[in-house]
Amino acid sequence: xxxxxxxxxxxxxxxxxxxxxxRDDVDVLMIEKRQEIGTPVQCAEGTTLSTFxxxxxxxxxxxxxxxIEGATVYAPDGRALDLEEVTGRNFLDGAGYEGYILDRKVFxxxxxxxxxKAGTDIMMKTTVKDLIRKEGKVCGVVAKHxxxxxxxxxxxxxxxxxxxxxxxxxxxxxSPNQPRDIGSCAQLELVGLDIDPYRLNFYxxxxxxxxxxxxxFPKGEDTVNVGLGVRSNKKTAYQYLNxxxxxxxxxxxxxxxxxxVPLSGPIDRTYSDGFLVVGDAAGQVDxxxxxxxxxxxxxAKVAGxxxxxxxxxxxxxxxxxxxxxxxxxxxxxKNLEISLKYRNAADxxxxxxxxxLAEFLxxxxxxxxxxxxxxxxxxxxxxxxxxxxxxx
Amino acid sequence: xxxxxxxxxxxxxxxxxxxxxxxxxLTENEVTKGIGCDECGNCTIVCPMGxxxxxxxx
Numbered sequence: 540x541x542x543x544x545x546x547x548x549x550x551x552x553x554x555x556x557x558x559x560x561x562r563d564d565v566d567v568l569m570i571e572k573r574q575e576i577g578t579p580v581q582c583a584e585g586t587t588l589s590t591f592x593x594x595x596x597x598x599x600x601x602x603x604x605x606x607i608e609g610a611t612v613y614a615p616d617g618r619a620l621d622l623e624e625v626t627g628r629n630f631l632d633g634a635g636y637e638g639y640i641l642d643r644k645v646f647x648x649x650x651x652x653x654x655x656k657a658g659t660d661i662m663m664k665t666t667v668k669d670l671i672r673k674e675g676k677v678c679g680v681v682a683k684h685x686x687x688x689x690x691x692x693x694x695x696x697x698x699x700x701x702x703x704x705x706x707x708x709x710x711x712x713x714s715p716n717q718p719r720d721i722g723s724c725a726q727l728e729l730v731g732l733d734i735d736p737y738r739l740n741f742y743x744x745x746x747x748x749x750x751x752x753x754x755x756f757p758k759g760e761d762t763v764n765v766g767l768g769v770r771s772n773k774k775t776a777y778q779y780l781n782x783x784x785x786x787x788x789x790x791x792x793x794x795x796x797x798x799x800v801p802l803s804g805p806i807d808r809t810y811s812d813g814f815l816v817v818g819d820a821a822g823q824v825d826x827x828x829x830x831x832x833x834x835x836x837x838x839a840k841v842a843g844x845x846x847x848x849x850x851x852x853x854x855x856x857x858x859x860x861x862x863x864x865x866x867x868x869x870x871x872x873k874n875l876e877i878s879l880k881y882r883n884a885a886d887x888x889x890x891x892x893x894x895x896l897a898e899f900l901x902x903x904x905x906x907x908x909x910x911x912x913x914x915x916x917x918x919x920x921x922x923x924x925x926x927x928x929x930x931x
Numbered sequence: 932x933x934x935x936x937x938x939x940x941x942x943x944x945x946x947x948x949x950x951x952x953x954x955x956x957l958t959e960n961e962v963t964k965g966i967g968c969d970e971c972g973n974c975t976i977v978c979p980m981g982x983x984x985x986x987x988x989x
Contacts (some may be wrong), residue, residue: 703948715973733957765953799977
């Protein structure tokens with residue numbers, strides 16, 4: 540078997556890479572290890588309009604569960620702050636609602652269907668065991684389907700194989716993560732939780748979600764995704780989640796999702812000879828929020844286009860594929876770098892610091908924040924002062 | 932030793948990402964553990980479901 544581009548992984552990164560490569564008229568094969576695309580869900584399912592803009596796609600009721608108008612953040616002491624009041628910014632933008640809760644099972648499958656319609660071949664229930672190399676250049680994969688091993692040649696291999704990526708290690712682009720760089724996440728989709736269906740809720744605090752936060756994302760009128768990400772060796776994410784949920788009476792789960800989110804920012808190099816990496820495998824995830832849908836959508840689109848262009852020109856060397864790395868870093872590199880700095884600084888904050896910050900922000904809206912009040916406040920809170928200093 | 936309980940596993944792959952020996956592999960509905968575990972315990976920290984636990988030797 541021989542393809543111009545082989546994409547390993549069939550979620551957002553894989554399908555979007557495949558879609559845009561296929562649109563540029565090259566032969567594409569996408570390989571998915573599971574027998575179904577989009578399951579199990581490993582995502583809180585929140586995204587913004589930018590995802591659809593990147594994909595040149597209209598937000599459709601088919602794969603959108605709900606529209607989001609605002610967000611409330613709860614400090615460890617329970618103080619609630621509406622983000623739009625604190626920042627003076629509305630979540631609505633000119634073109635419509637900016638926040639969406641996706642139905643990832645439907646969305647992922649929709650993207651795979653678009654890729655297939657554009658010409659991508661898809662193999663299900665197929666794992667990739669190794670890379671084929673010739674004189675150091677990646678030129679295909681060794682795959683296994685129903686016990687049968689097969690060699691699939693390719694001009695470019697795109698690794699979109701997630702946080703558990705073995706492709707990037709085989710290509711020598713990554714080494715294993717430290718536990719502190721992985722957000723350990725658990726989520727229950729709950730029926731019977733009475734919250735504003737147009738508002739996100741975030742909870743912070745060492746007792747609720749140490750090293751991370753808890754989210755409640757309403758999926759329309761009926762259900763809410765309640766999940767959290769933690770970095771802790773005291774209890775499991777699932778235990779922290781159940782501990783939080785025990786405060787509600789009469790809620791019933793209809794789905795359990797779990798996952799690991801890479802929070803250490805992008806890997807140093809997302810290309811080599813005949814090889815590109817996208818999505819969670821490349822660490823294209825915001826280290827503070829753990830969100831990666833729109834970054835992955837953008838990076839995967841560029842990866843598909845650059846791979847197709849290189850394959851057509853019959854030069855898929857690292858020098859040519861570097862263009863992908865350049866383009867996505869130009870768009871997101873700086874943001875992810877700053878976000879990682881924020882995460883590292885925020886890791887040092889105590890619950891007391893966060894409570895004080897919330898109290899301060901409640902009293903002083905950002906738009907009319909005076910320098911004197913800020914300096915006075917920071918003088919009393921050395922950890923927060925350190926956090927601010929890192930950015931000056 | 933580090934014990935893997937498949938009954939608790941949610942097949943998310945977080946453990947695979949932190950294994951320094953790179954001996955864990957996620958298939959559709961199981962994590963397989965190859966030989967060479969150095970018992971660092973990384974998998975026990977990141978597993979959201981507690982499928983990896985450290986058990987004392989008998």
